[in-house]
Amino acid sequence: MKGPTNQLNIPISMLSVKEVLKSRVLSDDYEIENNDAFFVADLGEIYRQHLRWKTHLPRVEPFYAVKCNGDPMLLRLLAALGTGFDCASKSEIQAVLDMGVDPSKIIYANPCKQGSFIRFAAERDVKMMTFDNIDELYKIKRLFPNAQLLIRILTDDSKALIRLGAKYGASLDDTGFLLQSARELDLNVIGVSFHVGSCCYDENSYIDAIRRAKFVFNQAAELGFNFHLLDIGGGFSFSSKSDGFTFERVAAVLGPAIDETFPSNIRVIAEPGRYYAAPAFTIATHVIGKRTVCRDIEEDYVPDMNIDQVNALPTRDDNPAFMYYINDGLYGSFNCILYDHQIVTPKVLMKGGSFLFGETLDEPEYSCFVWGPTCDSIDCITKNGNLPELFLGDWLYFEDMGAYTISAATKFNGFKRTKVIYTTTDPSVFDFLCVSL
Ligand SMILES: Cc1ncc(COP(=O)(O)O)c(C=O)c1O
Missing domain, CATH: 2.40.37.10 (Lyase, Ornithine Decarboxylase; Chain A, domain 1)
Known part of the structure; x- marks a missing residue:
C-alpha cells in the first residue's frame, strides 16, 4: 500500500x-x-480514460459530471489531471472547491437551481451556469447578475438509453425569445450547452446537436451577444470493445464536426460522467x-x-x-x-x-x-x-x-x-x- x-x-x-x-x-x-x-x-483506468479522451477529442475540455460518482479519490485524481467539473448542486460545488479547484473550472450545469444555491455560487465565484427558461433568468438576474450563462438547448435524445429532453432544454422555437429577454435583462450569455442523453448510441445525435448549437450561436450574434463557449454535455460511451459503440466512433465524427462548425476561438467543453467512472x-x-x-x-x-x-x-x-x-x-x-x-x-x-x-x-x-x-x-x-x-x-x-x-x-x-x-x-x-x- x-x-x-x-x-x-x-x-x-x-x-x-x-x-x-x-x-x-x-x-x-x-x-x-x-x-x-x-x-x-482502479484509478489507472480513470487515467487511461483521460488519456483516451485527450487523444481522440483534444479540442474538448472535459468537465467531469460529479453526479455520476462523487467518490473522493476519483474527484481528486481528475482534479489533478486538470479536468473541470460539472456540478448540479451546492454540495457538489462545495466538494470540488474543497479540493482546491479554481471556481472557473466549475460549471453549475443545472438549468433549474435553488435560489440559495445560486447565491452560494455567486459568493464562491462559480460563474458559469446553465438556464433554459425565463423564470431562471429572472432568478439569476436577482441573485447573480454577473453570472456567465449558457443556454441549454433541446436536442434529439431518441438514440439514448436515458433521455433528458423531457425535462430540460429550450427548443429552437424558444431560444430567440430567451436570448432577447436575457439581452433586455442585461445578462451575460456566453454560449450554448446541450446533452444528447446518457448512454447515447448514435454519433449522429451529436452532429445534429452541433448544427442546432450553431443556429443558436447565429441567433445570439444577431442580438449582439459574443458567444465563445460551447458545452457538448455528456452521454459518451466508455466501451472500447471493437464490436461495441465506442467513444472513438463518436469522437471520429464529432471532433471534425466541431472544427468545421466553430472557429478555434470558440472554447469547447463537455460534461462526461459515465465515460470516466463506469x-x-x-x-x-x-x-x-x-x-x-x-x-x-x-x-x-x-x-x-x-x-x-x-x-x-x-x-x-x-x-x-x-x-x-x-x-x-x-x-x-x-x-x-x-x-x-x-x-x-x-x-x-x-x-x-x-x-x-x-x-x-x-x-x-x-x-x-x-x-x-x-x-x-x-x-x-x-x-x-x-x-x-x-x-x-x-x-x-x-x-x-x-x-x-x-x-x-x-x-x-x-x-x-x-x-x-x-x-x-x-x-x-x-x-x-x-x-x-
Ligand atoms: C447536465 C448533465 N451533464 C452531464 C451528465 C453526465 O452524463 P453522462 O454520464 O451520460 O456522460 C448528465 C447526466 O445526467 C447531466 O444531466
Missing part, C-alpha cells in the same frame, strides 16, 4: 483488480468478518442466502409473486432453479438498474473456495434469480440469470459498475453503503495524487 503518497491518506495498492479481489475474498471467513460487499476502483469500478458481492425452486423461472414470475406463492413451490427436482441473495442490491449500488436502465451481468468470483475471476466454468448452468438483501421484492438484480450452482459463502462480481451506482445508493433496511478499495494499474497516478492543487 502507498497510502501516505496521496493527499487523502487513503491506501492505494498497485495490484491488478484481480489481485485485490483475490486477496480480499480468500481471506474471507464468511460467517465471521470481512464479508461485506466491496468495490475495487469502467474503473468492479463490485464483489457475497452470496448470503439461497433458495432452491424446481420449475423454470419465467421473466414475469417472481417480482409479482407473494411469499405464499414462493413457499408453494416444490423445493427441488431434476430441473432446479436457484434464487441467490447477495449483500448489495437495488436500494444500494444496484440502483442503476432502476434509475439508469442498466442490465448487470453477474460473474462467479469464488465458488467452493476456488477463485474464478475471468474464468469460464466447465459446469452446468441453471436458471437463477439474484436478489438484493432488503426485504422488498422489487430488490431483484437479475431475473433471467444463468450460473453454475452457487453455495452460501461464494462470491459474485460485476464489472463496469462505477456510473450512477454509489452516488444514488440508499441505506434502506439499515444496510451500509458499499465501501471502495483503491488500487492503480498505472503508477503515474501516484505522481498526480501527491501534487497539491
Whole structure:
C-alpha cells in the first residue's frame, strides 16, 4: 500500500483488480468478518480514460459530471489531471472547491437551481451556469447578475438509453425569445450547452446537436451577444470493445464536426460522467442466502409473486432453479438498474473456495434469480440469470459498475453503503495524487 503518497491518506495498492479481489475474498471467513460487499476502483483506468479522451477529442475540455460518482479519490485524481467539473448542486460545488479547484473550472450545469444555491455560487465565484427558461433568468438576474450563462438547448435524445429532453432544454422555437429577454435583462450569455442523453448510441445525435448549437450561436450574434463557449454535455460511451459503440466512433465524427462548425476561438467543453467512472469500478458481492425452486423461472414470475406463492413451490427436482441473495442490491449500488436502465451481468468470483475471476466454468448452468438483501421484492438484480450452482459463502462480481451506482445508493433496511478499495494499474497516478492543487 502507498497510502501516505496521496493527499487523502487513503491506501492505494498497485495490484491488478484481480489481485485485490483475490486477496480480499480468500481471506474471507464468511460467517465471521470481512464479508461485506466491496468495490475495487482502479484509478489507472480513470487515467487511461483521460488519456483516451485527450487523444481522440483534444479540442474538448472535459468537465467531469460529479453526479455520476462523487467518490473522493476519483474527484481528486481528475482534479489533478486538470479536468473541470460539472456540478448540479451546492454540495457538489462545495466538494470540488474543497479540493482546491479554481471556481472557473466549475460549471453549475443545472438549468433549474435553488435560489440559495445560486447565491452560494455567486459568493464562491462559480460563474458559469446553465438556464433554459425565463423564470431562471429572472432568478439569476436577482441573485447573480454577473453570472456567465449558457443556454441549454433541446436536442434529439431518441438514440439514448436515458433521455433528458423531457425535462430540460429550450427548443429552437424558444431560444430567440430567451436570448432577447436575457439581452433586455442585461445578462451575460456566453454560449450554448446541450446533452444528447446518457448512454447515447448514435454519433449522429451529436452532429445534429452541433448544427442546432450553431443556429443558436447565429441567433445570439444577431442580438449582439459574443458567444465563445460551447458545452457538448455528456452521454459518451466508455466501451472500447471493437464490436461495441465506442467513444472513438463518436469522437471520429464529432471532433471534425466541431472544427468545421466553430472557429478555434470558440472554447469547447463537455460534461462526461459515465465515460470516466463506469469502467474503473468492479463490485464483489457475497452470496448470503439461497433458495432452491424446481420449475423454470419465467421473466414475469417472481417480482409479482407473494411469499405464499414462493413457499408453494416444490423445493427441488431434476430441473432446479436457484434464487441467490447477495449483500448489495437495488436500494444500494444496484440502483442503476432502476434509475439508469442498466442490465448487470453477474460473474462467479469464488465458488467452493476456488477463485474464478475471468474464468469460464466447465459446469452446468441453471436458471437463477439474484436478489438484493432488503426485504422488498422489487430488490431483484437479475431475473433471467444463468450460473453454475452457487453455495452460501461464494462470491459474485460485476464489472463496469462505477456510473450512477454509489452516488444514488440508499441505506434502506439499515444496510451500509458499499465501501471502495483503491488500487492503480498505472503508477503515474501516484505522481498526480501527491501534487497539491
Ligand atoms: C447536465 C448533465 N451533464 C452531464 C451528465 C453526465 O452524463 P453522462 O454520464 O451520460 O456522460 C448528465 C447526466 O445526467 C447531466 O444531466
